[in-house]
Amino acid sequence: MRIQKVIIVGAGPSGLILGLLLSKQGIQVELLDAGAELDKQPRAAHYASPAAYELARAGVLEDVKARGFLPQSFAWRKLDTTFVAGLNHAALPPDYPYKMVVLPLDRLGKLLCEHIQRQPTAEVKWSHKVVRIGQDQEQAWVEIETPTGLQRSDADYVIGCDGANSTVRQELFGPEYPGETLNAQIIATNVYYDFDRYGYWDSNSIIHPKNWYMAARITTDGLYRVSYGDIPGLSREEYLARQPQRYEEILPGNPKPEEYRITNISPYRLQQRCAPSFRVGKILLAADAAHLCNPFGGLGLTGGIADVGNLFDALMGIHKDLADDAILDKYSEVRKRIWAETIDPMSRENFRRLHDQDPDKARENDEFFQLCVKSETDSELAKELALGLDVLRHDMTQYYTK
Ligand SMILES: Cc1cc2nc3c(=O)[nH]c(=O)nc-3n(C[C@H](O)[C@H](O)[C@H](O)COP(=O)(O)OP(=O)(O)OC[C@H]3O[C@@H](n4cnc5c(N)ncnc54)[C@H](O)[C@@H]3O)c2cc1C
Structure with missing residues (x-):
């Protein structure tokens, strides 16, 4: 079946990457986003190798690297900054093309928009909020609230990348998103602060029962993402008011507000959730619309981008008559399994590692840290650890039947 048109709901990173991949194959893509412009909240910044692979296929990886950078070093530390364990991506061959790349999400979105605007078969419509969906034997459709009133649009497939x-x-499964909200609160901040002075690496995770946090360089001009924990259950205003005190308690040098400059701040709840299925007929789900995990280890969007690559290959199988549409059931099955067996447990463990162990014994007791220690003198193991998230990738072309 030749696919003429796909509607993608949501012009976040997952929707834009899928839109680019499909429109570059000549498929008409209508991207609908409820927002008036790109989201600017401090969220993803690190995209591991499975995401880099899909960014390359979408033709944007070199630009992402040019505007961002390739992080080399990942450390876990005690609150007093003492090194506990670390990973070094320098172990990867210099010409390995899919190294983890860092670019704050709003800058990635801008870059993706620039690329998609060049595609004659893609159209991005802002202030277009999908409010209902449906399908019959022939088509899937969406009802959209627009600045000029309610509209309807139809396509061969509707894909929910709407977060x-x-x-x-x-619309498919009702209001419940199966899973749980963890009893923890993070405050994500983007901040200019001189962490170099304290010997910090590109990424630093601080192990402490209360004052755990992550500080990672996210631009080449010294902007850091600091995500720290706070008491659950307060209001946004209360979290913002507590920020100077929390920074002073946890960051090296116990800085006062005049010693740093925050550019973004946003509280987030930590959620582990997965939709019952990623396919109902001609309607599909990908990325945060399909599954959620806490941000420690950067598995969220990396997993979402890996979904998008798999969905692209499944749709191309149908489009090129290499597979029938049962491949979309396979897409749902495979991506749900990868969430349940890898993303969910691994992200929980990444978070647990920060707050639920004795920092003084972590280097000896934590199994992952034992591997990190071994990799200090074993370059093959160091390489394996640097490519650990490749388990999120899956080859959908093996299900092509012709
Ligand atoms: C603090 C923090 C740090 C993170 N760090 C990382 C990281 O380093 N690496 C990583 O891989 N992941 C990370 N994540 C996760 C990552 O940010 C998300 O997984 C990712 O943004 C999800 O992208 P998405 O395209 O699925 O959805 P979103 O980015 O949420 O985009 C959804 C889009 O859909 C639109 N929309 C919503 N409803 C409708 C509707 N009804 N009609 C039309 N449009 C609609 C919205 O306006 C939005 O533009 C982090 C998350 C947080 C909170």
């Missing part, structure tokens, strides 16, 4: 509160998912 954690996905309307597409709720």
Whole structure:
């Protein structure tokens, strides 16, 4: 079946990457986003090798690298900054093309928009909020609230890339998003602060029962992402008011507000959730609309981008008559399994590692740290650890039947 048109709900990173991949194959793509412009909240910045692979296929990886950078070093430390264990991506061959790349999400979105605007078969429509969806034997359709009134649009497939509160998912399965909200609160901040002075690496995770946090360089001009824990259950205003005190308690040098400059701040709840299925007929789900995890280890969007690559290959199998549409059931099955067996347990463990162990014994007791220690003198193991997230990748072309 030749696919003429696909509607993608949500012009976040997952929707834009899928839109680029499909429109570059000549498929007409209508991208609908409820927002008036790209989201600017401090969220993803690190995209591991499975995401880099899909960014390359979408033709944007070199630009992402040019505007961002390739992080080399990942450390876990005690609150007093003492080194506990670390990983070094210098172990990867210099010409390995899919190294983890860092670029704050709003800058990635801008870059993706620039690329998609060059595609004659793609159209991005802002202030277009999908409120209902449906399908029959022939087509899938969406009803859209626009600045000029309610509109309807149809296509061969509708894909929900509309994030954690996905309307597409709720239309398919109701308001419940199966899973749980963890009893923890993080405050994500983007901040200019001189962490170099304290010997910090590109990424630093601080192990402490209360004052755990992560500080990672996210631009080449010294902007850091600091995500720290706080008491659950307070209001946004209360979290913002507590920020100077929390920084002073946890950051090296116990800085006062005049010693740093925050450019973004946003509280987030930590959620582990997965939709019942990523396919109902001609309607599909990907990325945060389909599954959520806490941000420690950067598995969220990396997993979402890996979904998008798999969905692209499944749709191309149908488009090129190499597979029938049962490949979309396979897409759902494979991506749900990868979430349940890898993303969910691994992200929980990444978070647990920060707050639920004795920092003084972590280097000896934590199994992952034992591997990190071994990799200090074993370059093959160091390489294996640097490519650990490749388990999120899956080859969908093996299900092509012709
Ligand atoms: C603090 C923090 C740090 C993170 N760090 C990382 C990291 O380093 N690496 C990583 O891989 N992941 C990370 N993540 C996770 C990552 O940010 C998300 O997984 C990612 O942004 C999800 O992308 P998405 O395209 O699925 O959804 P979103 O980015 O949420 O985009 C959804 C889009 O859909 C639109 N939309 C919603 N409803 C509708 C509707 N009804 N109609 C039309 N449009 C609609 C929205 O306006 C939005 O533009 C982090 C998350 C947080 C909170």
